[in-house]
Amino acid sequence: MMISNELEAKIENLIKSLECELYGIDILKENDSKILRIYITKSPQVTLDDCKEVSLVLSPLLDVELENYDNYFLEVSSPGIERVLKTMVHFKGAIGEMVKIKTINKHEYKGKLIKVEAESLVIEDGTKIEIQDIKKAQTFFIW
Structure with a gap:
C-alpha cells in the first residue's frame, strides 16, 4: 500500500x-x-x-x-510525547524538548534541542548535528 x-x-x-x-x-x-x-x-x-x-x-x-x-x-x-522527528516542521516544533538523535555514522546524541538551522540542529551542549547525517531522531521524556 x-x-x-x-x-x-x-x-x-x-x-x-x-x-x-x-x-x-x-x-x-x-x-x-x-x-x-x-x-x-x-x-x-x-x-x-x-x-x-x-x-x-x-x-x-x-x-x-x-x-x-x-x-x-x-x-x-497523536504522535505521543516521545515522537519521531522527520521534517523541519517536526524539528522546529521540538525546540526546547529533549531529543535523542542517531546519525548515519552511528553516533548518538541526547540533549535539549535549542536551535534549528537550515541544515543543522543544535543541542544544549553546543553540539551541531547536520540534518543530512540524521538516521533517526525523536523526542524523549525523562520520567
Whole structure:
C-alpha cells in the first residue's frame, strides 16, 4: 500500500478542516494485518474525540482512494510525547524538548534541542548535528 502525494494532500486538507494538523502517516504490517496509522496534532492537545472525528471523516475518502488494496485498519492518534522527528516542521516544533538523535555514522546524541538551522540542529551542549547525517531522531521524556 502506498500513499500518493495527491492522497496525502487530500488527507491533510480534511484534517485541517477539523482544526487539526497532519503530523505523519505510517503504513505498518503487524501479523497478517495492514495498518494505516495517521498522526495528528492540535493545540493545546489532541483528544480522543479529535481522533474519532478525523477517523470518521477520513474513512469515506480512504474507502474510495484505496479501494484496490487489501483490507487494512485505520488508526488515528497523536504522535505521543516521545515522537519521531522527520521534517523541519517536526524539528522546529521540538525546540526546547529533549531529543535523542542517531546519525548515519552511528553516533548518538541526547540533549535539549535549542536551535534549528537550515541544515543543522543544535543541542544544549553546543553540539551541531547536520540534518543530512540524521538516521533517526525523536523526542524523549525523562520520567
